[in-house]
Amino acid sequence: MGKDDCIFCKIANGEIPSATVYEDSICRVILDVNPANKGHALIIPKEHYDDIYSMDADTASKIFTIATEVAKAQKAELNPDGLNIIQNNGAAAGQTVFHFHMHLIPRYQSAKNNDILMWSHENFSDEEMAQIRDSLSQN
Ligand code: AMP
Numbered sequence: 001m002g003k004d005d006c007i008f009c010k011i012a013n014g015e016i017p018s019a020t021v022y023e024d025s026i027c028r029v030i031l032d033v034n035p036a037n038k039g040h041a042l043i044i045p046k047e048h049y050d051d052i053y054s055m056d057a058d059t060a061s062k063i064f065t066i067a068t069e070v071a072k073a074q075k076a077e078l079n080p081d082g083l084n085i086i087q088n089n090g091a092a093a094g095q096t097v098f099h100f101h102m103h104l105i106p107r108y109q110s111a112k113n114n115d116i117l118m119w120s121h122e123n124f125s126d127e128e129m130a131q132i133r134d135s136l137s138q139n
Pocket residue numbers: 007018030031032033034035087088094095096097098
């Protein structure tokens with residue numbers, strides 16, 4: 001089952017052992033082997049999707065429902081000061097494993113590693129903003 005030579009297919013379907021914290025018919029939730037912080041978890045669907053663009057809305061909604069449960073467990077058990085949910089698509093966005101996965105990264109004010117998700121800001125003219133809005137709008 002799964003796409004040949006995809007490590008997350010093998011992990012999600014139990015062919016490679018992982019630090020599993022939750023499993024159902026749709027997905028497996030594991031601890032990231034190289035965590036950004038204590039409790040860094042990954043939600044990995046059992047079906048292979050390269051990225052968000054190939055995922056159907058029903059699977060996406062089930063994954064986000066699981067994310068709410070994992071987030072609550074992390075909050076209750078690890079008492080973080082915050083939590084980031086990150087999902088990378090494409091190498092330019094930092095994706096390194098090309099099987100869809102969602103990161104849930106608890107954040108601690110005391111952590112050394114606190115430069116996760118820092119970006120500077122770009123400026124666009126009002127005209128450019130209007131063009132972008134129109135291009136993405138459903139209307
Ligand atoms: P991304 O950069 O969004 O593709 O994230 C890939 C994540 O998968 C990284 O945070 C890795 O540490 C993690 N990872 C890679 N291989 C494994 C593995 N065998 N078990 C658990 N996590 C892994």
